[in-house]
Amino acid sequence: MDFSWEDLLGGRSMEESILIEKCINKDQNAFESLILKYESKIYNLCFYLLKNKEDASDASQEVCIKVYKAINKFKGDSKFSTWIYRITYNTCLDYIKKRKDELSFEEVLSTDSSIESKTEGIIETRELKFELKRCILKLNNDFKTVIILRDIEGLSYQEIAVVLNIEVGTVKSRINRAREALKNELIKSGIVRG
């Protein structure tokens, strides 16, 4: 029977396991390498959940500090990425609870510089991408989270279940409902026909 290192290490690569081990031993450089690998994923989830670049930056920093403090508690029962997503998700929920006045998605999109390109050739594609992003941001947090984790970040149902601490069956049904809600939003904005 063949085993890969990843199977033996709970979905982690050998390199990642060494990095984690070094981090537990307070190796700053190892931690930096690990963060470099995950910071964009952390930021992405924070951005979609918090709908605000500044908050997403702050929350990402908070997540990294939590990871730094708690890395010695990582037992390796789940994938490291799943563990990080879980911390990120919980941190964002705390942020949302703390934040009284949520930003409207129009405000979010108005600050999004990535969609401000005026190059005519790619404007249509950008508009489609923009609309899709806008519609995702309009979804409620539960739906938005599963869409981000499954369709943007590419996590398996099992991994999403671990991140959100729910059953796999619940994940599947929630994803279906989330996509339906997304479709309705796209219909409203004229991207998809009803």
Place this chain on the structure above:
Amino acid sequence: MKYEEYIKKLDVLNEEFEEGLLLELQEKPPTNLHGEIMKSINKERKRVNFFNYRIYAPAVAAVLIFAVVINRPGILEKLNFTKNVEIAQGQNLTNDENAVQKNNINQKEVDNPVASNETNVAINTPETQTAEASTPNNNASQQKDTKSNSNGDNAIQPNNGSNTKIASNDKTNDSPAEESISDSNNENEEKQLIMSNYLGFLYFKEPDVNYEIVLDVNKSSILNFITENYEEKLNTPNTYKLSVEQFDSLDKLLINNNINKKVINEAVSTTSKVVKINFVNYHITINDSQPEIVKFFDDQEKSVKIDDNTYKVTLENMSELDKIINSSGIKKEFISKAEDEYIIFKTLIVNYEINIDASQTAAVGLLKDNERCVPIKDNIYKLSRESLNKLKELITDPSIEIKVLNETNNQDIIIKVNNI
């Protein structure tokens, strides 16, 4: 485009979606996020270190002081001399503590016969000692068997302030021996204080920063160079030690990117250099309608110029600046979170404004030449004074004038171009 496929699949919801179809919708993190994260991590590490220091440093200091004191010649003799122990005890050693306080009788166990004075007379005997009462209102002398003194409480009980315990600073005793106890204790305390401070100093001492640079959001190549090539990352946020060779390469990179480095301290080490990076926190664009802001940045008491158009403002002065900014109706553009006790502003002061149309082909051509006229923001360009003069020459329509918004003596000027 995978997301187009995703949208098509949404039409038929029952179809199987493969994961990660919307990968292209991933939000790119800001370029300075990594730096910010590492800054917070360093802060956290420092905080934890400080916490550990608070716990362990006094213990370490005490051990060190003890070791230093013990190893000093003559100290042992001094310690032997000061070994006199004062014991507060009652008339009967089997009495409880109340008896001691009630009778106000002091007895002194003296190992060293030199330690005596007029009021506290002590005679040293191997097994027993005779002691006269130290207080004038009780002259009864008592003889006690020291071996029977098993009451530890009595031994350490303070007695109406007339006696002192060892290691106390009470100088009410006249005995030279006791004075020497106090003196040596004071000396110890001073040493302990000095040693604690010295340990604290050792603990937090950072190597001197040789150079400071200011990085804007678009200068990630320099940040990348430093983070990839540093020799050591220091505890001070964004401070890196580089080998001389790497520093020379960095220097070239800085020159190519028109970034000045500020000399803080000429190199102490010949093998490495320490560079601190300051990140720009806000961008602000100023034109002729905001003279108060220009005035604010020009006022050296309120802001410190650290580079061309880059200013450091302390938190104390921020409220004033914010008021001016708000009343001027302009917006400060957030770039990165300030970590220090000051905020760094990169100002874009627009010096000139021109309204020009496409008929001025030669002038427009110059403005579109990115080498001579560097685009900075929407319709805002940087050009040399020489190019500005050339632009004036190329304008054929006399009705088109270059409006002066904020005059400057700089070699490079900033111009806003409308209706191009």
